[in-house]
Amino acid sequence: MKKTLQAENSIDTWFKQYYDELYAFAVKQTNCTSQAKDLVQETFIAAIQSLDSFKNLSAPKTWLYSILKRKIIDSYRAGNKYILQENVEDDIDTQEAHLLDNHDFLRCLKRALASLPRQWRRIVVAKHYHGKSPEQICEEFDISMQNYWQIMHRAKLQLKKQISKF
Known part of the structure; x- marks a missing residue:
């Protein structure tokens, strides 16, 4: 009790x-x-x-x-x-809703992903494409949780910088 x-x-x-x-x-x-x-x-x-x-x-x-x-x-x-x-969908900006249908944007996204260091790219893909949890990624790549969050933060900043040129 x-x-x-x-x-x-x-x-x-x-x-x-x-x-x-x-x-x-x-x-x-x-x-x-x-x-x-x-x-x-x-x-x-x-x-x-x-x-x-x-x-x-x-x-x-x-x-x-x-x-x-x-x-x-x-x-x-x-x-x-x-x-x-x-x-x-009514609340989402039309441009954003159809961004993944835009071939130029997809090319830009692929270039931005390719610009990442290999391990960063693999971690970003594991999280956002394969839907793996941070715990699964840390185990798979033999990294600490703190290292995972640092990599994700830096990768997102780099991707944002590259994509903003689009």
Whole structure:
């Protein structure tokens, strides 16, 4: 009983501390407020269900973000049913919605990817094309999580610089 009360207090505290950040992240990733709310709610439900497995090896915020990222990936793999139901395409700039249909842009994107160092390119492709989690990528490439985030940050900056020339 005492452990259950402590667990409820932890989740309640984490909800108050991290909900806004998790929600903002989910909105940024999905471009859909209702989907973001659902994903964050599912994140906290999963956290409650697996709280016994949380060993404090990472910060609670890190653990919650990793759950949320998996939920977002699962949502995309399921076909973004929320986005389709809400017709969010109306809110997206027409140019952005059809950017991947633009052959010139695709050529530019391929050149930008080719400009990345080999390992960076392989990591970016593993994440954004193959949908692998950061944990899977770190294991596959034998890198630390900190190194992974540094590579992703630097790769995104370089890609943005190259693509902005388009």
